Amino acid sequence: MHTWNNRNSKIAISLISFIILFMMRQEYGAPIICRLAITALTIIIGVSFRDLILKGKFDISYGMYIWAFPVQAICINVFHLRFYNGIVIVFTLTILMAIFSRKYIEQPFMKKKSQAGNLARKIQTE
Structure with missing residues (x-):
């Protein structure tokens, strides 16, 4: 298993992404850092669940x-x-x-x- 693909890493990356989005919420437009944060969150959500159904x-x-x-x-x-x-x-x-x-x-x-x-x-x- 990759070191980034574990629960603690996903939580840390998610928290960092949410903090970035919160801090940049007043900025005009979407700075590149916000787009990267949203991308990271999307990837984490996508790989965090199994297709059990x-x-x-x-x-x-x-x-x-x-x-x-x-x-x-x-x-x-x-x-x-x-x-x-x-x-x-x-x-x-x-x-x-x-x-x-x-x-x-x-x-x-x-x-x-x-x-x-x-x-x-x-x-x-x-």
């Missing part, structure tokens, strides 16, 4: 990664949406595209990969 069966992160930019580019450049309306619409469409991608593209390929692996193991044992 879904266990990766509904992981749409790859689809979100793949579809976010094209959906955003089309919605913003073609439909000229206002900022907050655009966020809601882009987020919703990206989630829908990611779910579609997971179900109809990723899962069939993962199933074939699993079948190919089973066949390879069977051939090796013969």
